[in-house]
Amino acid sequence: MDVQVRIERYADQGRCVGHIDGRVVFVRFALPGELVRVTLDEPHDRDDRFWTGEVAEVLEASEDRVPPAWLLAGPLAMGGGVGGADLVHVSLPGQLRWKAVTVSEQLSRLGHVEVAVPIERIDGDEALGGFHWRTRIEMIADDDGRPSMRRRGSHARVALDTMPLATKSLLAVADADHVWDGGFEPGAQIRLSVPEPRGDRRDADAIAAVGDNYAVLVDGELRSGSASLAEQVTVGDTTFEYTVDANGFWQIHRQAPIALANHVIDLAKQEIGDRPSACIWDLYSGSGLFTLPLATLVTPRTRMLSVEGARVAVKNAQRNLRHLDLADVDARCGDVEKTLMRVPAHLSRPDLIVLDPPRAGARAKVCRQMAASGAKSIIYIACDPTSLGRDAGTLRGLGYRLADVRAFDIYPMTHHVETVALFRR
Numbered sequence: 419m420d421v422q423v424r425i426e427r428y429a430d431q432g433r434c435v436g437h438i439d440g441r442v443v444f445v446r447f448a449l450p451g452e453l454v455r456v457t458l459d460e461p462h463d464r465d466d467r468f469w470t471g472e473v474a475e476v477l478e479a480s481e482d483r484v485p486p487a488w489l490l491a492g493p494l495a496m497g498g499g500v501g502g503a504d505l506v507h508v509s510l511p512g513q514l515r516w517k518a519v520t521v522s523e524q525l526s527r528l529g530h531v532e533v534a535v536p537i538e539r540i541d542g543d544e545a546l547g548g549f550h551w552r553t554r555i556e557m558i559a560d561d562d563g564r565p566s567m568r569r570r571g572s573h574a575r576v577a578l579d580t581m582p583l584a585t586k587s588l589l590a591v592a593d594a595d596h597v598w599d600g601g602f603e604p605g606a607q608i609r610l611s612v613p614e615p616r617g618d619r620r621d622a623d624a625i626a627a628v629g630d631n632y633a634v635l636v637d638g639e640l641r642s643g644s645a646s647l648a649e650q651v652t653v654g655d656t657t658f659e660y661t662v663d664a665n666g667f668w669q670i671h672r673q674a675p676i677a678l679a680n681h682v683i684d685l686a687k688q689e690i691g692d693r694p695s696a697c698i699w700d701l702y703s704g705s706g707l708f709t710l711p712l713a714t715l716v717t718p719r720t721r722m723l724s725v726e727g728a729r730v731a732v733k734n735a736q737r738n739l740r741h742l743d744l745a746d747v748d749a750r751c752g753d754v755e756k757t758l759m760r761v762p763a764h765l766s767r768p769d770l771i772v773l774d775p776p777r778a779g780a781r782a783k784v785c786r787q788m789a790a791s792g793a794k795s796i797i798y799i800a801c802d803p804t805s806l807g808r809d810a811g812t813l814r815g816l817g818y819r820l821a822d823v824r825a826f827d828i829y830p831m832t833h834h835v836e837t838v839a840l841f842r843r
């Protein structure tokens with residue numbers, strides 16, 4: 419069924435919201451102020467509290483609307499439907515406006531703090547039109563063995579011959595490895611990981627620069643490249659080397675590790691000042707992206723506890739630390755909440771805590787554990803503004819106030835955004 423709706427405001431998950439006869443409708447590919455014809459998702463029932471649907475026709479367009487530069491990711495009715503770029507209909511400045519509203523609204527609604535949070539674009543993204551930023555991509559092989567994505571609202575799969583969000587180096591590897599030619603087992607999971615930044619070419623020079631520092635994984639098994647990848651991150655004047663698992667977590671945007679690590683270290687230095695030593699916790703620490711610079715750049719003698727749940731990531735973090743002879747870091751594998759129940763005495767009173775949890779956030783128990791540690795400053799890196807808002811509310815009740823917040827657009831063309839918040843008590 420199609421209905422005509424006046425869109426009122428941004429909502430969650432890349433949708434906007436309007437009303438029909440008093441009932442809320444969440445609409446994909448819309449923008450506030452627009453008049454649109456919406457195809458409602460099936461099934462929808464008279465008794466439903468809300469309906470969902472997708473723009474089929476734009477009758478009055480917002481100034482922020484642009485024709486989707488990646489048609490396949492746009493609305494179904496306009497030849498799209500594969501997902502992965504739910505703001506592809508929004509101009510790049512419009513995407514920043516959208517995310518700024520989302521972050522501020524969640525901090526206000528759940529964190530009870532009123533703050534404007536402008537979203538910062540990452541270097542180079544404007545010139546690339548918001549594309550070519552993913553250093554990791556995942557696809558599923560269709561029935562003919564070709565890389566594909568599912569078309570929304572059906573079981574149909576769409577075979578792909580490129581992925582506009584992927585870096586040019588990644589696309590060069592995909593071309594050289596004949597990934598788009600197919601030949602995979604139907605249903606196989608295909609993952610490509612190509613460390614960046616390495617430049618913006620998709621040719622033989624790009625392949626030479628990559629060497630064997632890439633991975634094509636099929637159902638978790640290495641098809642070509644290397645199972646362990648080398649990443650480099652320059653923080654201030656220091657370049658750190660990381661070994662990371664090709665199948666594990668690493669910040670996806672080619673510049674995200676650099677932007678985030680530099681900002682985290684600036685904040686950490688500001689909080690610790692010129693003290694000769696400090697104790698720092700790095701929670702949800704992955705392969706040690708923040709652990710290495712925190713351990714070396716903040717004070718001359720820093721004691722650290724890092725906690726990460728993925729065993730391979732911890733092994734890599736320990737190896738990355740060993741390369742720098744960093745004996746004062748206790749890199750533990752375990753669930754954060756459980757690990758914080760038994761912290762060795764010499765690490766139990768941190769001056770500063772850095773945490774970078776998954777989308778679900780830290781939750782109340784971990785917030786209470788952080789507060790009980792006596793830490794004066796907490797740097798919270800969040801990929802979900804809703805979890806951040808909720809945890810900000812909990813931290814507020816524990817005596818912390820939001821002292822600084824910045825947000826980075828490390829997921830262009832999508833509604834996702836990374837926020838870095840500093841809490842102080």
Ligand SMILES: C[S@@+](CC[C@H](N)C(=O)[O-])C[C@H]1O[C@@H](n2cnc3c(N)ncnc32)[C@H](O)[C@@H]1O
Binds near residue numbers: 731752753
């Ligand atoms: C957003 S990533 C951040 C990793 C790292 N800070 C980085 O930027 O590379 C979140 C990490 O938390 C880990 N994780 C998720 N839930 C966890 C838990 N309950 N306890 C410990 N680690 C967890 C994941 O394995 C993942 O490596």
